[in-house]
Amino acid sequence: MKPELIIERLTCQIDGTVILRDLDLTVRGGEVHAIMGPNGTGKSTLAAALMGNPRYTVTAGSVTLDGADLLVRTVDERARAGLFLAMQYPSEVSGVTNADFLRTAINARRPEDQPLGLFPFRRRLKEAVAALEMNENLPDRYLNEGFSGGERKRNEILQMLLLEPRIAILDEIDSGLDIDALRVVGANLTRMVAERGEEMGLLLITHYRRLLDHIRPDFVHVLMDGRIVRSGDMELADRLERDGYDWLREELGLRHLSDSHCEADT
Amino acid sequence: MILIDETRRTLGLAVWPAVALSGKERSWLEPLDPPAAPVSRPQLCGAAAPDPAELSRFRALETEAKHRAPARPLPCCGRVRATRLRLAAEAGRRFLPVFISGERGDGTLLYLDVAPGASAHVVLLTLASEAPIYIDVTVGENAHLQLDIIKCPGHDSWQLLSWRATVERFASLVHNSVDLDSSAYQVGQVILAGEGAELTSRAAALIQSFEEQRLDVTVTHGAAHSRSLVENHGVVQERGHGFFAVRGRMPQAAVAGDCRQESRFLMLSPQAEAHSYPVLEIDQYDVAAGHAASVGGIEPETLYYLQSRGLGEQDAQRLVTTGFLSPAIHAIGAGSEGGALIADCLFAGLAERI
Ligand SMILES: Nc1ncnc2c1ncn2[C@@H]1O[C@H](COP(=O)(O)OP(=O)(O)O)[C@@H](O)[C@H]1O
Ligand SMILES: [Mg+2]
Numbered sequence: 001m002k003p004e005l006i007i008e009r010l011t012c013q014i015d016g017t018v019i020l021r022d023l024d025l026t027v028r029g030g031e032v033h034a035i036m037g038p039n040g041t042g043k044s045t046l047a048a049a050l051m052g053n054p055r056y057t058v059t060a061g062s063v064t065l066d067g068a069d070l071l072v073r074t075v076d077e078r079a080r081a082g083l084f085l086a087m088q089y090p091s092e093v094s095g096v097t098n099a100d101f102l103r104t105a106i107n108a109r110r111p112e113d114q115p116l117g118l119f120p121f122r123r124r125l126k127e128a129v130a131a132l133e134m135n136e137n138l139p140d141r142y143l144n145e146g147f148s149g150g151e152r153k154r155n156e157i158l159q160m161l162l163l164e165p166r167i168a169i170l171d172e173i174d175s176g177l178d179i180d181a182l183r184v185v186g187a188n189l190t191r192m193v194a195e196r197g198e199e200m201g202l203l204l205i206t207h208y209r210r211l212l213d214h215i216r217p218d219f220v221h222v223l224m225d226g227r228i229v230r231s232g233d234m235e236l237a238d239r240l241e242r243d244g245y246d247w248l249r250e251e252l253g254l255r256h257l258s259d260s261h262c263e264a265d266t
Numbered sequence: 267m268i269l270i271d272e273t274r275r276t277l278g279l280a281v282w283p284a285v286a287l288s289g290k291e292r293s294w295l296e297p298l299d300p301p302a303a304p305v306s307r308p309q310l311c312g313a314a315a316p317d318p319a320e321l322s323r324f325r326a327l328e329t330e331a332k333h334r335a336p337a338r339p340l341p342c343c344g345r346v347r348a349t350r351l352r353l354a355a356e357a358g359r360r361f362l363p364v365f366i367s368g369e370r371g372d373g374t375l376l377y378l379d380v381a382p383g384a385s386a387h388v389v390l391l392t393l394a395s396e397a398p399i400y401i402d403v404t405v406g407e408n409a410h411l412q413l414d415i416i417k418c419p420g421h422d423s424w425q426l427l428s429w430r431a432t433v434e435r436f437a438s439l440v441h442n443s444v445d446l447d448s449s450a451y452q453v454g455q456v457i458l459a460g461e462g463a464e465l466t467s468r469a470a471a472l473i474q475s476f477e478e479q480r481l482d483v484t485v486t487h488g489a490a491h492s493r494s495l496v497e498n499h500g501v502v503q504e505r506g507h508g509f510f511a512v513r514g515r516m517p518q519a520a521v522a523g524d525c526r527q528e529s530r531f532l533m534l535s536p537q538a539e540a541h542s543y544p545v546l547e548i549d550q551y552d553v554a555a556g557h558a559a560s561v562g563g564i565e566p567e568t569l570y571y572l573q574s575r576g577l578g579e580q581d582a583q584r585l586v587t588t589g590f591l592s593p594a595i596h597a598i599g600a601g602s603e604g605g606a607l608i609a610d611c612l613f614a615g616l617a618e619r620i
Contacts, residue, residue, distance in 0.1 A: 051574050054566060079576035091571035095499075095589030095596075104585060105575040142589070159575060 002029035002198045003066060003082060003166035005050075010061035012042075012049040019045040021226040022061070027167060030198035034212055035205045036237060037223035038245050043205045044088055046223065047171045051085040052078050065167065080109045082166030086156035086173050092144040098155070099125060099139035102162055109163070128161045131191075133184050149176030157185055161192065169203045174211040186214020209241040225254055269393065270365045273418060274298060277363075277391075278607035284363040285310060285351065289372030289397050292349045306356070313348040313377055316400075321346065321375075324400050324428035326453040326482040327513060334541070336451050336480050336509070340426050341373075341398055348375040355383040355409075361602040362386065367393035375400040378413070382406035382434070387602040389414045394423045401429035405437040407460065412601040415452070416608065417445040419615035425450040435460030435489075440601070442594040443469040445479055446615050454483040458492035458523075465494040470594035472619060473538075475504030483527075484513040487520035487553075496527040499594070501587055501620070502538035511543040516553050525555040532590045533563050587620045588613070 005027045012020040019042045027033050037043055048056045050063060052075040063070040065081055073081065093101065102125060107115040122139075129138055132154050144152050153173055160168055170189075174182055193202060193215065204211060212220075212234065220237045222230040224245070229252055230236065240248075248254075270286050280298035283305055294310055325342045353360060366374055378401060380386055388411065392399065405411045417425050425445065433439045433456065443452060456465050471479045485494045500508040514525040531540035544557040564586050572582035595616075599609030 051570075053570055074579070075570060075573035076576055076578050076582075079574055085574055087571065087574070091565070091568045093568055093572070093586060093589055095592035096585055101572075101575075101585065104577060104581065105572075108576040108578065108581065163575065 001066065003201055004028050004064075005070075005083075005167045005201060006062075006064045007050070008062045010046075010049065010058065010063060012045055012056055012058050014045065014056050018059075019226055020049065023223075023227045025221065025228060027201040027203050029166065029201050031219065032193060032202045032215065032217045033204065033219045033221065034217035034237065035203065035221045035223050035228075036207070036209075036240055039207065041224050042226050043223050044171055047085050047087075047169050047205060050078075050169060051075060051083065076108070084160055084163060084165030084168040086153075086160060086168070086170040088171040088175070090144050090152050090156055092142075092147075094142055094145050096143045097140050098143050101143050102159065105159070106162060124162060128158050131161070131188055132158055134158065150178060150181045153177055154181065154185065157188055161188065164196070165200065167201045167203070169205065171205045172207060173204070174206055174208060182210065182214060186211065189215045209237050212237050222248060224248070224252070229254070270295070270367070271298060273365065273391070273393065274363070277611050279363055279604055282361060282363060282604055283307070284365060286365045286367075287349055287374050287376060288367045289345075289347050289374055292347070308354065308360070308362070309350070309352040311350055313350040313375075315346055315348050316375060318343060321400070324430060324453065326428070326511075327484055334509075337449065337478050338424055338426065338451060340428055340451050340453060342428070344373060344398070345371075346373040346375045346398075346400065348377065350377040350379065352379045352381065353384050353386045353388075354381045355385075359385040359387060359602065361389075361604040363389045363391060363604065365391050365393060366399055367395055371397055373398040373400065375402065378403045380405045380409045380411045383408045385410045387412040387414075387605055389416060389598070389605065389608060391416050391418045392425050392427070393418050393421045395421075395425055396423050397426075399425070399427040401427070403429065403431035403439070405431065405433045405439050407434045407437055409434070409437045410440075411438075412440040412442075412605075414442045414444070414598050414601065414605070414608075416443070416598070416612070417447055417450060419446055419612065422448040424448065425452065427451070428453040428455075430455045431465075432457045432459050433463040433465060436462040438464040439466075440597065441465070441467040442597045443471075443481070444594055444598065444612055445470075446472040446612065446619055447474070447477075449477045449479060451480045452482070454481070456483075456485045456494070457488050458486065458494060459488045461489045462491045463489060464492065465496075466597075467494070467496045468594035468597055469498040469500075469510075470591040471498070471500040471508060472591060472616065473500055473502045473506035473508045474619070475506055478507040478509070480509040482511045484515065485525065486515040486517070487523040487525055488517070489519055490521040491523065492520060493524040494526065497593060498529045499532070499590055500530070500540065501532045501534060501590055502540050504535045505537045506539070508538075508540040510541075511545070512557070513545040513547070514555060514557070515547045516555060517549045520550045521552050523550070523553045525553065526557070528558045530559065530590070531561045532587065533561060534587070584617075584620055588616055591616060
């Protein structure tokens with residue numbers, strides 16, 4: 001079945017500060033969406049609210065995945081339902097090797113009596129490590145410990161390749177990547193989008209347009225002031241790259257970022 | 267002896283010879299199953315019992331007096347049966363398990379001499395051992411010793427153990443201590459006596475409710491270009507009590523030395539108690555030294571990250587806790603083929619307990 005994530009009038013806060021207001025967005029299998037927006041407008045908040053980060057509270061609205069309420073589910077239930085979030089700042093877990101962690105994560109979504117065997121797992125892992133041009137010793141290193149920014153980001157994509165999500169959200173996967181790494185990540189994403197077809201929907205959160213040179217979105221949305229203020233296609237991303245966000249602020253009658261911060265504080 | 271043979275089989279160590287020591291006996295145990303290649307027998311013999319002055323050198327330094335006295339201090343007196351084990355330089359690296367069981371009665375003292383240029387992985391496994399254990403190690407020039415001290419899972423008892431090591435020029439000592447069961451009081455004193463001598467010492471302590479594990483490590487950098495890293499990790503459950511004291515001493519002789527220590531506790535309950543005492547005594551400008559310590563619960567962000575990959579809350583907690591204790595266990599596994607088998611058993615034991 002083609003996955004379908006429907007976000008309606010989502011309002012979300014952190015520590016009593018409302019960050020997202022009445023946000024609407026639908027992502028279906030086979031679609032690539034990009035969410036752009038200036039820093040601090042709530043892009044990561046959206047990702048966190050969808051994944052169920054306990055620090056964020058959804059106060060209104062609904063989110064469904066394939067028609068079922070996502071918001072009543074725990075974080076791990078959401079993951080097992082097919083949601084994946086490549087985090088902007090992935091955690092380090094000392095003492096847990098990448099390989100042990102990945103195998104546990106893969107087996108968590110399989111029936112208990114049908115775990116993935118060690119050898120098929122090692123083979124898939126090896127292929128994915130090679131595809132992402134990562135260091136061969138990666139499986140035996142502790143999860144994200146001592147990883148460079150770029151290594152962490154690639155490691156997020158590695159997990160995505162192996163976990164085969166239905167809806168994948170990538171939060172600023174391009175930050176901290178040099179040109180070569182960006183090309184590798186872009187190529188892997190493009191290949192995965194092609195291979196999985198309608199089985200997977202992709203939501204790219206990015207601050208810069210450069211990632212979109214490597215993986216072309218079908219839809220581009222602008223998130224500002226806690227909601228999606230404009231949707232379009234690649235042309236919109238081009239315009240934002242060229243002219244910045246001020247023209248959009250003016251058109252929408254929004255105040256500048258610094259002003260909206262003051263408003264949020266009061 | 268039957269108990270020891272059983273343990274050798276459970277740990278998968280049947281193809282290796284072993285040594286068994288207690289306050290009453292000392293024996294060389296031939297392999298239970300035929301070994302892949304013949305193994306030579308190192309020199310194992312009795313030694314003169316130490317006089318009180320020598321025995322008192324196994325006592326921990328000042329922390330005992332300054333900070334909460336341990337529930338059971340290390341007795342550095344009484345009758346002791348001494349043994350000497352000499353490991354010569356050989357073609358390969360020797361793996362040797364040493365079982366120490368001292369139910370009650372006399373203490374056990376093991377002199378472990380590693381000849382210059384030799385390489386060995388010695389794993390001390392303590393079984394029900396209420397009697398004190400003393401280990402006196404010499405790692406000769408250019409020799410390499412991995413000395414692991416493991417409280418054999420499932421043998422509940424106090425482990426009272428003190429080990430001293432002298433590491434000569436360009437020699438290295440790797441030490442890993444693992445205790446997943448009951449209370450222990452372990453004292454370690456290392457002297458990096460020769461130029462370029464190295465120590466890496468790790469501990470993994472799973473401290474269960476109403477148990478106390480106390481580790482006290484002192485490293486003295488007695489020569490130039492010596493390096494040490496002490497990394498102690500403890501997981502404290504319910505009403506357990508953990509105590510790590512680590513002392514790095516860099517006298518004038520420690521030119522261009524490097525001395526690092528880290529003490530971390532993962533607290534699994536608000537009633538759990540832990541203390542760490544990091545001390546650095548530095549008397550030389552040209553050194554690098556540092557310590558890190560932490561006491562805290564599992565980071566909510568870490569749990570969230572693991573859960574976002576589909577792990578249930580309990581599985582995520584278990585993974586973090588296992589990971590927290592795994593550096594020492596991984597290091598045991600990396601020491602030799604036999605070490606890898608022991609590490610597997612320790613991980614299985616850990617999974618049963620958390
Ligand atoms: N604990 C907090 N309390 C109040 N505001 C917060 C807190 N954490 C983050 N914010 C604010 O939430 C807003 C959105 O943050 P975020 O979603 O990370 O933005 P983006 O990912 O778009 O850069 C920012 O303005 C930030 O200052
Ligand atoms: Mg962000």
